[in-house]
Amino acid sequence: MIRRVIVALTGASGAVYGIRALEMLRELPDVETHLVLTKAARATIDHETDRTVADVRALADVVHSDGDLGAPISSGSFRTAGMLVAPCSVKTLSGIATSYDDTLVVRAADVVLKERRPLVLLLRETPLHAGHIRLMADVTASGAIVMPPVPAFYTRPVTIEDIVDHTVGRALDALGIETDHVQRWDGQRGDGRRAGAPSHPVDFSNIARNAAIGAEASEVSRQTTPSSR
Numbered sequence: 001m002i003r004r005v006i007v008a009l010t011g012a013s014g015a016v017y018g019i020r021a022l023e024m025l026r027e028l029p030d031v032e033t034h035l036v037l038t039k040a041a042r043a044t045i046d047h048e049t050d051r052t053v054a055d056v057r058a059l060a061d062v063v064h065s066d067g068d069l070g071a072p073i074s075s076g077s078f079r080t081a082g083m084l085v086a087p088c089s090v091k092t093l094s095g096i097a098t099s100y101d102d103t104l105v106v107r108a109a110d111v112v113l114k115e116r117r118p119l120v121l122l123l124r125e126t127p128l129h130a131g132h133i134r135l136m137a138d139v140t141a142s143g144a145i146v147m148p149p150v151p152a153f154y155t156r157p158v159t160i161e162d163i164v165d166h167t168v169g170r171a172l173d174a175l176g177i178e179t180d181h182v183q184r185w186d187g188q189r190g191d192g193r194r195a196g197a198p199s200h201p202v203d204f205s206n207i208a209r210n211a212a213i214g215a216e217a218s219e220v221s222r223q224t225t226p227s228s229r
């Protein structure tokens with residue numbers, strides 16, 4: 001049986017999370033994805049990734065406009081397996097917390113909650129004030145799973161892709177969709193390293209090298225820029 005999964009990208013930083021979710025879901029023949037992009041998400045896709053909005057739309061089976069409040073996913077009678085909002089902005093969180101259903105992303109999320117289907121929010125903001133935390137508590141009380149994309153390091157990630165994939169894989173776990181992209185904890189070995197984890201930790205030498213280049217560049221600019229004092 002086909003499982004329909006709604007994926008929404010909103011204007012928080014981290015468009016890559018939604019993109020990877022679409023890519024992972026494409027690997028599953030029994031999943032049909034329904035994509036909604038907010039206007040702000042189009043801007044972050046453009047700003048943060050090498051993909052065009054058209055590239056991202058092409059990853060989905062069905063694409064809905066955020067203004068289309070008559071789309072099938074705005075009704076509970078259209079059966080879905082749940083919804084992932086990745087990344088989720090504070091603005092969208094606020095809309096979901098208050099059922100302010102004037103966009104398709106918020107309406108679809110509200111429908112998923114009222115139908116008691118899984119809603120996973122990769123909420124991305126930091127630091128948080130009490131109002132953000134209250135909104136998170138409110139949506140949690142309504143049944144949503146708030147899952148800020150906080151990296152796990154027990155998997156010994158080597159690349160940013162490793163970090164993103166683990167987070168997205170765990171978010172899909174929360175929707176009840178299993179992928180091959182999660183390194184699952186299977187017990188600790190005596191040396192503290194997870195069995196099967198890569199033996200090489202993150203290579204920080206590039207970061208150190210870039211920092212050294214940066215320091216050198218600012219030294220040159222200090223020498224060439226006339227002092228304002």
Ligand SMILES: Cc1cc2nc3c(=O)[nH]c(=O)nc-3n(C[C@H](O)[C@H](O)[C@H](O)COP(=O)(O)O)c2cc1C
Binds near residue numbers: 012038047091
């Ligand atoms: C480059 C960029 C990064 C942003 N990052 C965040 C963020 O991490 N979290 C957030 O809540 N809003 C962030 N914003 C602000 C949202 O895009 C803005 O609140 C927008 O109205 C959200 O609308 P949407 O929820 O309909 O997508 C960012 C905006 C830009 C341009």
